[in-house]
Amino acid sequence: MHALRRRSGNRALTPAMAGILAIVLVWCAACGGSSSQTTPPPSVAASTTEPPVPAYTILTTAPLRAGQSGTVGPTNSSAASGGAGSATTSTEPAHTTAGSTTTTHNASPGSTSPVTTAKVVALTVRGPERTVSLSMSEIKAMAPTAGYGGWKNVLDNITPPRPYRGVSLRALMGLVGDGSTVTLVASDSYEQDFTPDEIAGAVATYDPSTGRATDGYSGVITPAVAYELNGAPISEKEGGPLRIVFLSPSPDQVTDSKLWVKFVSTVNVR
Numbered sequence: 140m141h142a143l144r145r146r147s148g149n150r151a152l153t154p155a156m157a158g159i160l161a162i163v164l165v166w167c168a169a170c171g172g173s174s175s176q177t178t179p180p181p182s183v184a185a186s187t188t189e190p191p192v193p194a195y196t197i198l199t200t201a202p203l204r205a206g207q208s209g210t211v212g213p214t215n216s217s218a219a220s221g222g223a224g225s226a227t228t229s230t231e232p233a234h235t236t237a238g239s240t241t242t243t244h245n246a247s248p249g250s251t252s253p254v255t256t257a258k259v260v261a262l263t264v265r266g267p268e269r270t271v272s273l274s275m276s277e278i279k280a281m282a283p284t285a286g287y288g289g290w291k292n293v294l295d296n297i298t299p300p301r302p303y304r305g306v307s308l309r310a311l312m313g314l315v316g317d318g319s320t321v322t323l324v325a326s327d328s329y330e331q332d333f334t335p336d337e338i339a340g341a342v343a344t345y346d347p348s349t350g351r352a353t354d355g356y357s358g359v360i361t362p363a364v365a366y367e368l369n370g371a372p373i374s375e376k377e378g379g380p381l382r383i384v385f386l387s388p389s390p391d392q393v394t395d396s397k398l399w400v401k402f403v404s405t406v407n408v409r
Contacts, residue, residue: 262364262381266315266408275366275380281306284363286386290396291345299347300390305365308338308383312408323383324405331383331400338362342385344392358387360394364403378402 261275284307287300312318321333336342340360344353365384366373373379378401385394 262311262404262406264311264315264406264408266312266318268316269314271314278306278364278366278381281310284310284361284386286361286388287390288384288386289347289390289393290399291350291393292396295350297345297347297350297393298396300387300393302369303363303365303384303386304367305363305381305384308333308362308364308406311364311406312338315408318408320409322407322409323400323403324407325400325402326404327402329400329402331398333362333398337398340385342394342398344394347390347393350393353392356392358389358392360392361386362398364406375402 258272258274260272262273262278264271264273283304285302285304288303289298289300291297308321312321319335319338321338323331323333340362342360344356344360345351346353362383362385364381365386366379366381368374368377368379373382378399381403383398383400383403385398
C-alpha cells in the first residue's frame, strides 16, 4: 500500500494533464497583463493668458513759476515686471520753455497711452468775479498797448525811454470784473499796490534828459504788463518775461522806478 502511494506521487504527467496545465499558465499570464494600474489622464496645460494691463500716463500738475523755463514731466507707470501679462509703459518727458502756450506729450507708436497737454501759465489775474490764468500766447493775442517808457530811481539815475509792447493794466482788470485798485505780485513774492490814479496813468513824470519833474505833462501815460522790449521778449535781466511799464506815444518822459514791478506773475484786482 505504501509502495503504491510513493509510485503515484512520482508519476509523470499525462498528455491530458499537461494540456490543462498549459491552458492554466496561459490564462494566468493574460491576467497579469491586464492589471488594474491606472494611467493618469493627459495633463491640460494651465492657461497663462491674462487680460492685458492698460497702459496709461499720469501728468504731473505742479505749477511752474510764471514764465519760468521748466519741465512738465509725465510720470511713468508700469505693472509688476516678470510675469505673464505684465506690461510696462515708459514715456519721454515733455519740455516747456518760457513763453510757450502748451506742452504736448505724444504716446509712442503702438502705445495705448493718451496724449496729454498742459498749459504753461504766465500770468494769473484774480478779480471780484473770476480768476483767469493766461499763457504767454493768450496775452499776446489780446489787443496790444505799445509806446515808450523809462524810469528814474531814488538816486536820480535815469533809464531813458525805450519801446515796449504789452497789454494795458485796465484791459487785464476787465477780464475779471474790473475794480478800482490793484496789487501786483512778482514771482519773487514782491508786492506793489496801485491806486486808482496810478491805474489811470496819473503819475509823476520827469524829463528823460535832466530828470526834472515835468509838471502838467500833456501826454497820455498808460500802465501795461509788457512782454516785449525793443521788438524782442523781455529778458530776466530786464525784469521779464513780464513787467509793469508806463508808456506814452513819444519818448519824452520817465516815471518813478518803484512803479516798474519786475517778474510780474499775479494781478489781484479789488
